[in-house]
Amino acid sequence: MNIRSTASALIGAALQSAQPDEAVRRALDAHPLRGDVYLVAIGKAVWQMARAAVGGLPVKDGVVITKYGHAAGDLPGVRIFEAAHPVPDANSYRATQAAINLVASLRAEDTVLFLVSGGGSALFEKPLVPDEEMADITRQLLACGADIQEINTLRKRLSAVKGGKFGELCKPARVFSIVLSDIIGDPLDMIASGPAYPDSSTTADALAIIQKYQLKLSDQAMQLMQTALPASLDNVETVVTGSVRQLCRAASEQCERLGIESRFLTASLSCEAREAGRFLAAIAKDHADTDHPIAYILGGETVVHLTGHGKGGRNQELALAAAEGIAGLSNVAVFSVGSDGTDGPTDAAGGYVDGATKAALDAQGVSIADVLADNDAYHALKRTDGLIFTGPTGTNVNDLSVLLIDQH
Numbered sequence: 001m002n003i004r005s006t007a008s009a010l011i012g013a014a015l016q017s018a019q020p021d022e023a024v025r026r027a028l029d030a031h032p033l034r035g036d037v038y039l040v041a042i043g044k045a046v047w048q049m050a051r052a053a054v055g056g057l058p059v060k061d062g063v064v065i066t067k068y069g070h071a072a073g074d075l076p077g078v079r080i081f082e083a084a085h086p087v088p089d090a091n092s093y094r095a096t097q098a099a100i101n102l103v104a105s106l107r108a109e110d111t112v113l114f115l116v117s118g119g120g121s122a123l124f125e126k127p128l129v130p131d132e133e134m135a136d137i138t139r140q141l142l143a144c145g146a147d148i149q150e151i152n153t154l155r156k157r158l159s160a161v162k163g164g165k166f167g168e169l170c171k172p173a174r175v176f177s178i179v180l181s182d183i184i185g186d187p188l189d190m191i192a193s194g195p196a197y198p199d200s201s202t203t204a205d206a207l208a209i210i211q212k213y214q215l216k217l218s219d220q221a222m223q224l225m226q227t228a229l230p231a232s233l234d235n236v237e238t239v240v241t242g243s244v245r246q247l248c249r250a251a252s253e254q255c256e257r258l259g260i261e262s263r264f265l266t267a268s269l270s271c272e273a274r275e276a277g278r279f280l281a282a283i284a285k286d287h288a289d290t291d292h293p294i295a296y297i298l299g300g301e302t303v304v305h306l307t308g309h310g311k312g313g314r315n316q317e318l319a320l321a322a323a324e325g326i327a328g329l330s331n332v333a334v335f336s337v338g339s340d341g342t343d344g345p346t347d348a349a350g351g352y353v354d355g356a357t358k359a360a361l362d363a364q365g366v367s368i369a370d371v372l373a374d375n376d377a378y379h380a381l382k383r384t385d386g387l388i389f390t391g392p393t394g395t396n397v398n399d400l401s402v403l404l405i406d407q408h
Contacts, residue, residue: 001293001406003333006258007352010251010295010402011337011388017250018339018395020045020180023241024052024115027178031237034174035109036060039078040099040166042124042192043117044085044340045180047071048394053113054078063102065095065123067342070392086345087138088125096126096161103166106173114166114175118182118340118396120192121152126160129221134158137217144213145305147270148183152193153201153209157224159193164230167196177238182339182396184268184300186240196236199229243267244299244398247339251297251400260293260404269300269401273314274321274372276302277334280403281325284332289408296403304344310376313344315399319351319386320377322403324368327358331406337388340396349390350399351381360384 039062041050050064054075062078064071067085074080081095103112127134137158141151156163167175177196179188188197206225210217217225245267255262269276276298283296302314312320315336322334337343337350361368364383371380381387 003354003404003406007333007335007404010254013254014247014251014400015339015393018242018247018397020049020241020395021052024049024178025056027239027241028056031176033111033113033176035111037111037113038062038102039113040102041115042120043396044070044119045117045394045396046115049115050075050078053115061102063099067119067123083123085119085122086142087135088122092123092125096124100169103170103173108172110173112170112173112175114177114196116177116192117180121155124161124192124195127158128160128224129158133218133221140215143306145303146213147303148301149190150209152190153205156193156199156229157206157227158221161195162193163199164194164197164233167233167236168230171235175236177236179238179240180396181240181243182398184270186243188238197238198232242397247397247400248297248299255295260295262295262297265296265298267299269298269302271302273302273304273318277318277321278325280334281322284326284329284403284405287405288329288332290405292407294405298401299398301398304375306375308374308376310374311346311379312375312377313346315343315350316348316377316381318401319353320368320380321372323353323357326355329355331408333404336399336401338399339393341390341393346378348378348387350388351377352386352388357384357386
């Protein structure tokens with residue numbers, strides 16, 4: 001077995017399974033929409049979702065907001081905006097205002113088709129604090145190692161559209177929301193910070209997060225932490241179309257087709273990225289003498305605690321952290337990818353290492369420990385041809401991490 005080509009086959013099959021087009025069509029077939037239909041779509045995967053929607057519905061007007069480089073062309077009857085992720089920019093705010101204007105004067109007989117995927121928190125934003133402070137708080141949260149649910153608990157209180165507030169703005173129109181989940185457990189109030197879903201977090205939760213990470217917020221922002229969010233929305237119906245479990249299942253099915261035993265470990269991986277990589281390396285040490293190929297499959301979303309100023313993402317850091325533990329194991333590889341095709345603020349989807357990676361870096365005078373301390377996995381993996389590139393994939397359902405062991 002060629003481990004690298006097998007890794008590519010597993011990644012390709014998993015990403016193909018998570019494409020949202022057919023899921024959107026099924027949801028619309030099962031839920032006929034009434035009145036005039038207006039489309040609002042937010043997230044890194046929504047261009048493809050929106051394409052499926054406008055192909056089957058007479059959409060009267062629409063706004064699609066996605067990440068730079070993720071729109072693959074014009075769509076009939078809708079305006080497409082590209083904006084920054086993971087920190088909102090002026091285009092995020094301009095596009096969000098266009099969506100607010102779109103729903104401002106709708107009637108009770110109208111329907112808002114609201115398509116949501118991961119990345120919506122940054123892309124769909126109208127801050128209740130100055131833009132500069134919103135960007136600063138977002139950077140603080142990303143740097144301190146807060147997980148996505150903690151980040152969104154604060155974001156929704158600082159926003160005019162999150163935490164159910166956009167659902168309120170759509171009234172009296174009905175809202176039918178189709179969600180592609182990028183958060184473990186599919187908590188609808190947390191995906192994209194729940195713009196059209198009642199909030200389950202509390203003021204106490206928000207204050208505890210601020211204390212936990214010693215975040216610096218203005219008096220205005222602290223006051224917003226005390227504001228109650230919508231507890232119910234009787235004009236909204238929501239369905240979830242995809243999740244990381246589907247991603248893992250597709251990887252397992254591809255393993256079966258290739259004659260590889262698959263062992264699904266979890267779809268709830270949420271620890272430090274480097275610790276996940278070291279854990280997979282520890283498994284490899286005990287099972288490298290297998291008499292048949294095995295793949296250990298995990299899904300979820302790890303976190304990175306920034307300690308340096310390098311370039312990388314959580315998937316690249318996870319893979320590189322495994323390299324030391326699997327050094328010298330010629331039949332072992334660890335790889336991890338973001339399902340949306342972007343890992344952190346880089347052009348790579350993730351990273352790949354095998355038993356030869358550490359020796360290759362050692363020969364170039366590169367210390368894995370030093371690279372991880374500087375959060376610079378991108379440049380280290382580039383030296384070993386360990387970066388994985390997919391380009392924008394059209395989906396976004398967390399990350400896929402795999403430990404692949406060929407027969408000894």
